[in-house]
Amino acid sequence: MAMSSAEIEALIKSALPDAEVTIEDLAGDGDHYAATVISEAFRGKSRVQQHQLVYAALQGRMGGALHALALQTSAPA
Amino acid sequence: MADNPVFARIEGEIAANPVVLYMKGTPVFPQCGFSARVVQILSHVGVPFRGVNVLEDMELREGIKAFSNWPTIPQLYVKGEFVGGCDIIMEMFQAGELQQLLQEKGIATAAEA
Numbered sequence: 001m002a003m004s005s006a007e008i009e010a011l012i013k014s015a016l017p018d019a020e021v022t023i024e025d026l027a028g029d030g031d032h033y034a035a036t037v038i039s040e041a042f043r044g045k046s047r048v049q050q051h052q053l054v055y056a057a058l059q060g061r062m063g064g065a066l067h068a069l070a071l072q073t074s075a076p077a
Numbered sequence: 078m079a080d081n082p083v084f085a086r087i088e089g090e091i092a093a094n095p096v097v098l099y100m101k102g103t104p105v106f107p108q109c110g111f112s113a114r115v116v117q118i119l120s121h122v123g124v125p126f127r128g129v130n131v132l133e134d135m136e137l138r139e140g141i142k143a144f145s146n147w148p149t150i151p152q153l154y155v156k157g158e159f160v161g162g163c164d165i166i167m168e169m170f171q172a173g174e175l176q177q178l179l180q181e182k183g184i185a186t187a188a189e190a
Contacts, residue, residue: 047165048147055148063148068111071164 002030003066008058015057016041026070034070043075050074083140091154095184096126099141100151104128111163112151118170119153123187124179156182 005023012021019039026032042050050073055062091097102108104116119126131138131150145152145159153160169175
């Protein structure tokens, strides 16, 4: 069920190629992650829209294979 | 998408209640850490809200995800508008934006900051 952080990063980058992705395995169980994603694609979008872009990149795994992914998104400064 | 019968129920609920939290468990007894955190924030801000337990209703549990295009619970609605899940509510609260949003929407909070 669990996903590796490399898998998560690869999925995000395939949808948002410019993304700078930092992933932390919070519990060491491959199931609870925190990710920071910085991408130009987020500029001018609401937080909800930014997170929706990341969830779309994860292709339905969020809430399924991926139980917990705390998400912080922003456009490059 | 519009033919999902749950959507009408959700629309009715978020139209009838200014602040609605779709959550796992109840405000008094949350059954998930993320839901509990949002309940805590709303209580701290002092805003009355209606908690809807999605664990009691499988149709609603899946329906709300499709309705909001959001894969996880909890989900907060203010004046019929989807505001976000746990991370966003947390971020907004810490930045003072949640309180500001409630004020802009004309929702009274007990703890005026």
